[in-house]
Amino acid sequence: MSSRSTPLGEFDLIDRFFKTGADSMPTNADEAIALGIGDDCALIKPPANEEIAITSDMLVEGRHFFAGADPALLARKALAVNLSDLAAMGARPLGFTLALALPAVDEVWLEAFSKGLFASAKEYSCPLIGGDTTAGPLTISITAFGAIPTGKAIRRSGAKAGDDVWVSGTVGDARLSLAALRHELNLSSEDLQQIEHRMHQPTPRLELGLHLREVATAALDVSDGLVGDLMHILKQSQVDAEIDLDKLPKSNILKKQESSIQNLFAASGGDDYELCFTASSSQREKIQAISKSLKLPLTLIGKILPKKGVEAKVYLLDASGTLLGDLQAAPFFNSFDHFAS
Ligand SMILES: [Mg+2]
Structure with a gap:
């Protein structure tokens, strides 16, 4: 020093x-x-x-x-x-x-x-x-x-139409902790205790990153919010994506919240430090095996689509396939995020 x-x-x-x-x-x-x-x-x-x-x-x-x-x-x-x-x-x-x-x-x-x-x-x-x-x-x-x-770095620019979109762990708990600490919503102190570490002590997914070298076409870490961060991959890869909000992996604590809060925090909460990555659908078995060996949930949350317009877009669906919204420009979810500061 x-x-x-x-x-x-x-x-x-x-x-x-x-x-x-x-x-x-x-x-x-x-x-x-x-x-x-x-x-x-x-x-x-x-x-x-x-x-x-x-x-x-x-x-x-x-x-x-x-x-x-x-x-x-x-x-x-x-x-x-x-x-x-x-x-x-x-x-x-x-x-x-x-x-x-x-x-x-x-x-x-x-x-x-x-x-x-x-x-x-x-x-x-x-x-x-x-x-x-x-x-x-x-x-x-x-x-x-x-x-x-050399040549093995997973860049943001490699996603291809037809690829699956995956995310590691669960998303939304860091934002839920912040909301509870700011008294924006009610969370029991026991529940807060269980998830607070997600905000204060994020776990870098280093082991997962090493495994993804061989399977992922693009990846990034979720720091600002899953959907907003995914947009960086879409822009650099010149593709669109559809994401099923109901499939986003959430903790049991987050699942106690009303569903609009669940989806908001999981999709755009930020500070999760999970990895979001894309991979060919031919890699599904390999990815499940990686998940098992690392004891880390890896969840298929959507699909990469060919780009339709000038700007890359993400389409948000629910489990029934109903389109809930489409987003193409930052800042994402600001109108949706009634807690946005
Ligand atoms: Mg990053």
């Missing part, structure tokens, strides 16, 4: 928290990290016949999380959302850098933050390899690096 950009000498102590943690990290199995923390740059030695995947995500207090949020959970989420992007491309993590702006040096906060960060880094075998700290409004910016065999 460098602290050159901060005028505060006390920020040197930040190094202590991160260097100690970084030193206890497992060394990268394939030794792709030739040099970690401690010099002007980290060095990544690209593994033979692999490409490096790079992604950055920033979390800003007041924008992406509430002031006073648990620092350990924040650290875990900041890393998880980056790893989720690696998962969506089919990359395995190599390492990450952290740029951290802090309003003041708070040892208790830093201790909890670095503990959370290194716990996640260990869990996903993704070491901290560098970064920077400065004084400023609380902002956590992580850049993650991953590796993918």
Whole structure:
């Protein structure tokens, strides 16, 4: 960690928290990290016949999380959302850098933050390899690096008419948690407890991403909302899609809500960090086998269609095949989302 950009000498102590943690990290199995923390740059030695995947995500207090949020959970989420992007491309993590702006040096906060960060880094075998700290409004910016065999990255542009559309896990619980915390609806504290981790501690679907290299034609992670995110695939692949809202996988807690809320949160809630992907219908058995081996539900939710108009479109159906709406431009669901802020 460098602290050159901060005028505060006390920020040197930040190094202590991160260097100690970084030193206890497992060394990268394939030794792709030739040099970690401690010099002007980290060095990544690209593994033979692999490409490096790079992604950055920033979390800003007041924008992406509430002031006073648990620092350990924040650290875990900041890393998880980056790893989720690696998962969506089919990359395995190599390492990450952290740029951290802090309003003041708070040892208790830093201790909890670095503990959370290194716990996640260990869990996903993704070491901290560098970064920077400065004084400023609380902002956590992580850049993650991953590796993918050359040509195997799952891009957003590969979906073909006739492909199935799939999503992993369940969708909508992060949005349901947010709604409950904002008192937009009633949820028992027991129910909230069961789903709150979906909002605070998303699980990057890294293992799934690796398996999808061989079967998916396109993929992304659901960060802003399933239907809106799917539009990115449709636009880049120049196709339309139909999605059966009744098939969206929902938790038993979400299923207790009225059906319009269920569909709204599942289709457009955001912060799910599940993978939405497309695949030829000839891959269905393989995909079910992947689901079984990972013990992760993978649900067929729709179909890719040839593009009819100038703009890519998604048609929303119910189980009877009735068209509930068609969408072609962001922001999606805003008229539908009566909780939109
Ligand atoms: Mg993403």
